[in-house]
Amino acid sequence: MALLRFKVIQCPSCGHVQSSQSNTTFKCFRCGKSRKMNPKSKLGLGVKILASFESGIQAAQFIQAYQQKKVEGFL
Numbered sequence: 001m002a003l004l005r006f007k008v009i010q011c012p013s014c015g016h017v018q019s020s021q022s023n024t025t026f027k028c029f030r031c032g033k034s035r036k037m038n039p040k041s042k043l044g045l046g047v048k049i050l051a052s053f054e055s056g057i058q059a060a061q062f063i064q065a066y067q068q069k070k071v072e073g074f075l
């Protein structure tokens with residue numbers, strides 16, 4: 001099994017999507033709020049992990065596609 005270190009996370013406060021390698025804390029680049037991550041918990045108390053990838057490039061591509069879809073949704 002490959003290790004999926006790069007997680008794509010959506011900020012629960014402002015909805016900003018970014019990638020993170022951290023397993024413990026998520027800090028949003030946009031609103032600056034930090035939140036503890038608990039990967040063992042299946043309950044939606046922590047941050048929302050949209051996807052996980054082996055490389056940062058894949059994570060960045062996913063974010064780009066996700067944001068484009070989101071933009072199209074507003075038009």
Ligand SMILES: [Zn+2]
Pocket residue numbers: 011012013014015016028029030031032033
């Ligand atoms: Zn935020």
